[in-house]
Amino acid sequence: MVKAVRGAISLDSNSERELTLCVDKLYKDLMRLNRLKATDLVSIIFSQTQDITFNPAKALRLSNNLNDTPLFCTQEAVCEDFTQPRMLRILMTYNSENDTKPIPVYLGDARLLRTDISSDSNV
Numbered sequence: 001m002v003k004a005v006r007g008a009i010s011l012d013s014n015s016e017r018e019l020t021l022c023v024d025k026l027y028k029d030l031m032r033l034n035r036l037k038a039t040d041l042v043s044i045i046f047s048q049t050q051d052i053t054f055n056p057a058k059a060l061r062l063s064n065n066l067n068d069t070p071l072f073c074t075q076e077a078v079c080e081d082f083t084q085p086r087m088l089r090i091l092m093t094y095n096s097e098n099d100t101k102p103i104p105v106y107l108g109d110a111r112l113l114r115t116d117i118s119s120d121s122n123v
């Protein structure tokens with residue numbers, strides 16, 4: 001069965017190094033909490049707010065050798081109620097043979113985006 005899990009993380013600054021650290025942390029937490037292997041992945045979509053000007057797909061591919069997973073970056077919608085800066089969101093799709101529920105990961109200020117599903121246990 002194909003499943004999808006969400007995550008998000010706030011960057012402290014708009015730099016390539018900060019983006020690499022943040023995307024790597026978010027990916028590793030999602031993989032660990034959901035007990036995933038890279039071969040389980042179907043694809044990963046990123047969205048970034050306009051104030052992030054570096055490429056999360058490239059950063060993740062290089063730091064985790066994810067050459068066989070389709071990655072896609074897009075800009076987050078600009079809406080009046082989205083006021084938080086430097087937000088990187090992720091939508092990870094994967095194959096799963098068990099009936100466990102996907103565990104989302106919201107880190108840093110991104111926890112405020114979905115207080116209903118994010119918890120300190122993710123941090």
Ligand SMILES: O=C(O)C(=O)C[C@]1(C(=O)O)C=C[C@@H](O)C=C1
Binds near residue numbers: 006008076077089113
């Ligand atoms: O989950 C998030 O990252 C949110 O900001 C919440 C939410 C939503 O309303 O469901 C809003 C915008 C994003 O594109 C994705 C999801």
